[in-house]
Amino acid sequence: MDLLALADFTLVARHGGFGRAARAAKRPKATLSRRVGELEASLGVRLFERGSHALKLTEEGRALYARTESLLTELDEATSAVASGGDVPRGRLRVSAPLLFSQMALGKIAAQFVLRHPQVQLEITTEDRAVDMVEEGYDLVIRVNPKVDERLVGRVLLRDRLVVVAHPELKLPAGNEAVPAVVRPANDGTAWELATPRGDRRVSITPVLKLASLIMIRDATRAGVGAALLPYSLVASDLQTGGLVAWGDAKGSPIEIWALYPSRRLLSARVSAFLEYLKASFPTGLAEELAAIGAA
Incomplete structure (x- = not known):
């Protein structure tokens, strides 16, 4: 050709x-x-x-x-x-990332990155669907708990977990009665399986409000509408200040956030630089680091 x-x-x-x-x-x-x-x-x-x-x-x-x-x-x-005589990051860099991670961290990370690398034209789109990065022309994708894809390789940026939280006035029932819950529209569950300081237990729920955004769910939970199942990084500051209390961790719900790129392609300078900057932003890969960036 x-x-x-x-x-x-x-x-x-x-x-x-x-x-x-x-x-x-x-x-x-x-x-x-x-x-x-x-x-x-x-x-x-x-x-x-x-x-x-x-x-x-x-x-x-x-x-x-x-x-x-x-x-x-x-x-x-x-x-x-x-x-x-050098390998200076330059050119267009297209990244796809999930909505919540973008809202909490990527605005600040992207701003600092382009200040450091002014010859890179960074473009970040936010959506929770698994984009086809090859077909849609992305250089890098950030995904939560991605499915195995032989075309892609990458690294874990950080690990989070799901916790059930509520307003301090809403108490975890001692018996089997259902508690009001704020959930996402697609949620059709009737109970949460929790690991609590007193051992594992099943908490029945009655959805009283359905919201599409996790930030909206957190805000409704702050108002006392009901309990909610949310990433620890999103509610860490509320737990520290006492605005929310944790009932326990959801069992079997680890969260891994990955940065992925095509396995057959040599990494360009701009992709390598952005990967290294992401890694530097989360040096330990713990949820507390994402919470700190989101609260800053």
Whole structure:
């Protein structure tokens, strides 16, 4: 495959048209059009839908662009690093991370990272679904308790745990009566299995409020609506000040937060730098470190 034609295709896809790509690269529009046409002919597929007023990637074009953009960027970084005699992190860095972790920590971490590495254009999107980082063009993903994926490797950033908490005025019943609970909409459980200082026990619950956000659930629990099952890192400061009390740890509910990247790809300088900064932000990997960043 012609690497130069592939680079021209990526240039056109990035700028959304032959004219804009030609102006950005200061190259003839006809040359770009010809080379992309030759690439399509060699692959036997159409990469662009050419309308009278718009140029759109086909499904095959989107799939190719998702793979080539990051690879060509890494190639450009490698040659620039060799030419400059160093390996300075630079270029676009796309990261996908879960909502709660992002809200608690990533705003502060991202700000300090770009101050340290001003040549990196960092972009963080927050969503709890397991994105396909290869198909969707992410350099790094942060996931909670990820499923095994042979395409990805990574490291554990930190470990957390789930605790049942309540307002101090709401007491853990001595008997089997159900307690009011604040839960997520998808929760259809009727009890929590807890490890308490007095031993294991089962606590029956009656959901009285369903909220999509864990931060919303914590706020409702602070108001005394009911008990809730929440990450320790999210409620650590409330437990320290007495705003909430812990009834016990949920049994069998470890939380591991991982940073993952494609196993077949050599790490670029920007990804390596961000991984090292994440590791430095959580040196012991304990929930208390996430709680401290969230409370700062």
